[in-house]
Amino acid sequence: MIKKLTLLFYLFLLVPLLSTAQPTIKKLLKKHNKESIPYITLDSLLTKKEYVLLDTREEKEYNVSHIKDAICVGYDFFNIKKVTSTIKNKDTEIVVYCSIGIRSEDVGEKLAAAGYTNIKNLYGGIFEWKNKNNPVYSKDSLETNKIHTHSKYWSKLVTNAEKIY
Template sequence: MKQNLFYIFIFISTLGFTQDDLNKLLKENNQQTIPYISVQELAMPKTQAILLDARETNEYVVSHLKNAICIGYDNFDIKKVTDTITDKNKEIVVYCSLGIRSEDIAEKLKKEGYTNVRNLYGGIFEWKNNNFKVYNDREKITDSIHAFSEEWSKWVKKGIKVYPKN
């Protein structure tokens, strides 16, 4: 019994450190200029946000949130967004793997006059780690998750990690 309690304590402690590490990573890499939305809040039925995926197409086809629009990062085109989302007060949630690239894109949306833009805290990795569904390019639920790189894959705790093809 004591041994089981010990393992439970270690498991819970590890989860806390992971969250602290994610907080630290986002503070080091983001300017904190865009408010976050948690994966739990985004998953609530009342949330009617437009989802913008700030990852590249090769990441999007492996796994993305349902109904997300792939807008990319390296070749992001603000005109694609302004042509698609004409109501600049509409709720928009931008996400990427962890929430770093998505902050950059969200800042561009804010500069363009969009007033209700948020960044998904922990990105699609946190979404998948919390057992929410992701979809492939055929819009079918998948357990695969594009891991971005070997280094960043440590943040993926659930699902089948898929790595970029060289």
């Protein structure tokens, strides 16, 4: 009886630790995002015809790979004037993305503060995009299988690409 109680005790102790040990996109978004900018899923995005796609990662990430036709606006050095000079109509549908959707939410909030009214955050970002076998392109506009993942920790979220960090 004592062995069973001890085993149960350790199970109750270890199961929560094991379930949080492996990061997932869903867990990280829930932890870091407020959902102040509504998500758009990959499936929904793929059905749309007219929108502007903003890559909110840094230029070195964008140069490794990006989604076709995305405009690199960066994160650390994001400049709202670059966006306002490019996208004049504040009602234009804008989809922001980054690696998984954390930095893009921050940039989406800045766009909203500047008066843009139709902003969506790509759920799972470029990692989920590539994990679902969608194409990404190098700075030379050539299709590539590479994704910039920052580190081994973040690279665990990419399952279908060559990981660069």
